[in-house]
Amino acid sequence: MKVPKAGVIAAVIGLSLTASACGGDDDQGTLAVGIKFDQPGVGMREPDGTFTGFDVDVATYVAKELGYSKDRIVFKEVLSNDRELLIEYNEVEIVAASYSINDKRKAKVDFAGPYFLAHQDLMVRADDPTLTKAEDLNNPAKRLCSVTGSTSAENVRKNLAPKASLLELGGYSECVVALKDGLVDAMTTDNSILAGYTARKGNEGKFRLIGLRLSNENYGIGMKKGNTELQVKINNALRKMVEDGTWEAAVKKNFGPDYKYETAPAITAGS
Incomplete structure (x- = not known):
């Protein structure tokens, strides 16, 4: 089921042709954010066109701290195997999409966070x-x-x-x-x-x-390598989200009362 690399790149190029129609990089004053569209509770595009989920709430909070109101956020769908490409090709500025931080990915993009375990x-x-x-x-x-x-x-x-x-x-x-x-x-x-x-x-x-813990997945917000200023700003926003109680409220709202979540992890990316 693997998609040929050439096909992925072609799809990315195709997206760039329509970016202006959906508030892409040519539309000054918006923030393009990559999220998942098919993960209920995490990142979901609802039938009415609205977006819900914990990652959506985190991205919206971070965007606000960066100076972007909700109507200036452009959510774009990312798949697990094209997140780095979309960042590299400037289709999105940041990615908040159940994006686990690991060394392989850090070789291609920078992360802020982590903000969830x-x-x-x-x-x-x-x-x-x-x-x-x-x-x-x-x-x-x-x-x-x-x-x-x-x-x-x-x-x-x-x-x-x-x-x-x-x-x-x-x-x-x-x-x-x-x-x-x-x-x-x-x-x-x-x-x-x-x-x-x-x-x-x-x-x-x-x-x-089943209730297993087969791995530890630290979710981070991905961005283009070398953008240290943006990384610092997002880390500060994530800390503030935890401190003012918005983080915990978002967890309970999106995952329900029965979900056994852990406290917010310490932010280490960029430190």
């Missing part, structure tokens, strides 16, 4: 009692879904279930459909994303999280 988990169908731990998937007969370019997919290959049949799709919503239809036995990504899907209207009672 998630853990990789497994989501299965609620009526399937056979999967209770990661090792239950380590069988060629078991099919696991993840998203191309995600750190979860890499962890699956190396550590989680090397014998499982891994299906990589372009978006998390596609994995949810595959799980619901019985095409895969489980789906893996961050527990924050999975919690959003289990709580999504229409999904109540259909899925369950």
Whole structure:
């Protein structure tokens, strides 16, 4: 399911041709922010065209601190495997899209944060009692879904279930459909994303999280390398968001009362 690099670059070039129509870089006075469009509770484009989710709330708060009101933010969709490209090609100025900080990504972009700590988990169908731990998937007969370019997919290959049949799709919503239809036995990504899907209207009672902590995912805000001034400003905004209580309120609003979140991580990027 991997997209050829040339195809990705062509898509990025195509986006640049329409940037002015959606408030892109040619439209002075706006801030282009990359988010996910298909992650309930994290980053979601609703049917009415509005945007919801924790990353959306964080990006909106940061934008305000940078001097941009809500009507001057332009949200653009990013996929897990094209976030660095969109930053490099100036399609977005910052990315807040369940963007885990790691050394491979830091070689291409700079980060502010982290602003949230998630853990990789497994989501299965609620009526399937056979999967209770990661090792239950380590069988060629078991099919696991993840998203191309995600750190979860890499962890699956190396550590989680090397014998499982891994299906990589372009978006998390596609994995949810595959799980619901019985095409895969489980789906893996961050527990924050999975919690959003289990709580999504229409999904109540259909899925369950196993409750694992297979990795530590520190979400950061990505930007072009070398923009130290912007990095410092965003870090200051994130600290203020935690201190004034907005961060905790956003967590509870987006992930629900049953989500067991951890306190905001210490900001280390750029320090």
